[in-house]
Amino acid sequence: MKLRVLGSAAGGGFPQWNCNCVQCTAVRAGSPNHRARTQSSVAVGGPDDWLLVNASPDMLTQLQRSPALQPARAVRDTGIAGVLLCDGQIDHSTGLYMLRERGTPLPLWTTRPAHDDLSLGNPILRVLSHYCGVAWNELPLDGTAFTIPGVADLRLTALPLDSKPAPYSPHRESPVPGDNIGLVFENVATGRRVFYAPGLGEISPAVWEAMSTADVVMVDGTFWTDDEMIRLGFSQKTGRSIGHLPQSGAGGMLEWLGRLPATTRKLLIHINNTNPILDEASPERQAVEAAGVEVSFDGLEISF
Template identity: 85%
Template sequence: MKLRVLGSAAGGGFPQWNCNCAQCSAVRSGSSSHRARTQSSVAVGGPDDWLLVNASPDILTQLQRSPALQPARGPRDTGIAAVLLCDGQVDHSTGLYMLRERGAKLPLWTTRPAFEDLSEGNPILRVLGHYCGVDWHEIGLDGRSFEIPGVADLKITALPLESKPAPYSPHRDCPVPGDNIGLTFENTASGGRVFYAPGLGEITPPVWEAMIRADAVLVDGTFWTDDEMIRLGFSTKTGRSIGHLPQSGAGGMIEWLGRLPATTRKLLIHINNTNPILDEASPERRAVEAAGVEVSFDGLEIAF
């Protein structure tokens, strides 16, 4: 079984279409130390049937670059057996529009708060009702694992994360459990586990326990510093205030990852275009690599 990174960037991708920061400008100029990336999404399963985890606005490009997700078993076919969303954010749900040609209802797994976000605040699920439609399954937060029909040997456990729902969420100012979740994927044949949390604002005890038990962790790499967007003049908000734990500094993601067993594979995903670790020649990137942490890229695969 594999987890394939379809997209490794945060919202807007890399380079972001309207951004002229040093990072995005470097990609456009052909810098050899900067690699373009699409927006955060992964697929889990294989060899023919997969669970799509988060449907980014770049889903069509990602599918074109991933032949395994198009097994071509018939005139119309897809390797996507189902879709699971970690939250109701635009960056993780807009790609659902691109899957509207499906010949049957799209099996979709979300928490109830994310379902509300996408039915009321941003009613994409109602729009899809005019096309393929959606067969919705609720993800529980009671710690019990579940399986996805059509994806063999995969067991999933979800846990709520400390983060924030989308700006259009009915509970934007009053976050509730299930606005954002982390996922443990377990290969029931091999026993291998991967913990996945692209949006992570705090390492709570349940999150830490899930990370320790995993063979690989793929976690929030949005910002290098908490005030990154403020210093660059792009925002007035800190990373933590919008639900992202920065990598550097006391209590940052790199420090937490350093406490994991040496055998754990450690990777960052959902990396913002302003984050200096995207420059493979930067001191920040060297610091990450020295800590034994990988920076994920589009096309990277984890076998487990």
């Protein structure tokens, strides 16, 4: 079984279309130390049938770059057996529009709060009812494991994370469990596990348990410092306040990852264009690598 990184950047991608920060300017100039990235999404399964986890706005580009997701068993075919969303944010749901030509209702797994966000605040699911339609499945949040029909040997568990829902959510100012989730992917044939959480603002005891028992941990790499966006003049909000634990500093992601067993493979994903770790020659990138942590890139494949 494989996990394929379709996109590894945070919202806006890298370079971001309207950003002229040092990082985005460097990748446009062809810097050998800066690799372009699309917005975060992964596919899990294979060899022919896959679960798409998060549907990024860059979906078409990502599918074109991933021939394994098009097994071509018929004139019209897809390797996407279903789609699972970690939240109802634009960056993880807009790509659903790109799957509208499907001939049958799209199998979709979300929590109830994410379903409400995408039915009321940003009614993607209502719009899709005029095209392929959606066969919605509610994700259990009580630790019950579940499977995806068509994706052999894959067992999943959803884990509620502390986070705020999208700005258009009916309960934006009153977060509830299920606004954002992490996932445990388990290969039932081997027993190996991956913990995946592209948006992670706090390491709760439940999250730490999931991280500690996984063979591979792929987690939030959005910001290097908590005040990154404030310092660069792009925002007045800290990383933690919008649900992203920074890598550096006391209690940061690198400190937590450093507590995991040496045998655990550790990766960062959902990396913002402002994060200096995107410069492969930077001191910050060297610090990440010295800590035994990898920086995900588009096209990376992990077998588990």
